[in-house]
Amino acid sequence: MAVRLKDIAQDLGLSVVTISKALRNHPDIAEETRTRILARVKELDYQPNLMARSLVTGRSYLVGLVVPSLLHPFFAEVARSLSAVIGRQGYSLILASSEEDPELEAREIQQMTARRLDALVIATSGADAAPLERLQANGMPYVLIDREITGLATNFVGVDDVAVGRMATTHLLQQGCQRIAHIRGRDNSTGLRRFEGYRQALKKAGRAFSEDLVVARSNVDVDSTRMGAEAMRLLLRRKPRPDAVFAYNDPLAIGAMEAILDAGLRIPQDVAVIGCGNLHYNESLRVPLSSIDQRSSLIGERTAEILLHAIASKTPPQPVSVILDPSLVVRGSSLKRGAVQPAARSKKERAAKKTPARKASMKR
Incomplete structure (x- = not known):
């Protein structure tokens, strides 16, 4: 017979x-009591009845995450840190991929809503606010990450994308x-703002902008390595070619x-390269990649x-926008002069590291 809380x-x-509070890490429980309870729970291999808990609390203790690609390292890193924080409060994360297809994304959101999840996190692939407005109308808490929808007042967490583009290009200058040259993102807030930077x-x-040095691809989060190679081959045909x-x-x-390497050119001597994400590929790369750190874990x-x-609030709180400062991480792919520079962090970012999370770089 299954072990119950009552038995413990x-x-x-x-x-x-008291047992229930200890399992939820409630601060009311003394550490000695919590340790004794957790040890007994482990001995008895207690498994909570999630359905019963849901009926009592009115919560599923599930959070959904919809992203363009489950294989993209940026979204994997976001998922990892998101899961770690909500897991400490007893929540689990359910993942879905939109494959950069707005229609598939809308279906995934609809299915997660039908399962009565407690909240959603969405990195949207489209510009249609209708699916998100339906979430708001139904009282479903959600947060947009990485890309915003113009005119939609909602929770958002991302990086200053204009600063990303400006920082990367200034470094190359x-x-x-x-x-x-610039290999563009899609026509969403992230892609447009990095292009603007x-x-x-x-x-x-004082440099002239040239359309010939800008290439866009149909996908940037799915099959993106192949897309990057295709874009670069086009750029290498330009006369003169980009450096x-x-x-x-x-x-x-x-x-x-x-x-670049397949064309017999050298990095960075012939063509310098910088990306965005700082996603720790360097052990597998022939040339370590310079990048803009967009704070994926944070x-x-x-x-x-x-x-x-939002889940704990009795009434929907005001939307919160968190804009994080990017930082420059210089490695071998772009360093044409001098020694490797340390990661450049702004004063705002350094201050954020010393500030409690809910106060750091937030706008209401």
């Missing part, structure tokens, strides 16, 4: 409420690069590096905090 309570001479950096340096490229994300940059953590607060 009787065995230890404690109340069912400082390395003496003259013809800097690229153009701003060129303008500030640097800023790729929308790291997988595109890795594909670009493969195309995005997951901040998202979890907003969700847990």
Whole structure:
């Protein structure tokens, strides 16, 4: 017969409420009591009845995450940190991939809503606000990550994408690069803002913007390494060819590096490369990749905090926007001059590391 909370309570001479609080890491329970309860729970191999808990609490203790690709390292890192934070409060994460298809994304959101999940996290692939407005109308807490929807007032956690494009391009300019290409993202907030940062950096340096040096691909989160290689091969046919490229994300940059090396060119001597994500591929790369760190783990953590607060609130809280500062991480793929530079962090970012999570870089 399955072990019940009541059985553990009787065995230890404690109340069912005390056992329940200990299992949820409630601060009311003394550490000695919690340790004794957890040890007995492990001995008896107690498994909570999730359906019964759901009926009592009105919660499923499930959070859904819908992203363009489950294989993309950025979204995997966000999922890992998000799961770690909500897991400490007894929640589990359910994953779904939209494959960069807005229609599939809408179906995944609808299915998760039908399963009565407690909250959703979405990295949207489209620009249609209708599925998200339905979530709001139904009272479903959710957070958008990485990309926003214009005109939609909702929770959002991401990085300053204009700063990403500006920082990456400025670094290449400082390395003496003259013809800097850009492999673009899609026409969403992330792609457009990184492109804008690229153009701003060129303008500030007095460099003319050239459409010939900008290439867009149909997909940037799915099959992105191949897409990056295709884009780079197109750029290498330009006359004169670019001597640097800023790729929308790291997988595109890795594909670009493969195309450069396959063409018999050197990185960074002939073509310097920088991506975005700082996703720790360097052990598998022939040339370590310079990148813009977009704080993927922190995005997951901040998202979890907003969700847990929203779930616990009796009335829907005001939308929260968390914009994190990116930082430059220089490695061999872009360093044409001098020694490797340390990661450049802004004053705002350094302050955020010392500030409690709910106060760091938040706008309401």
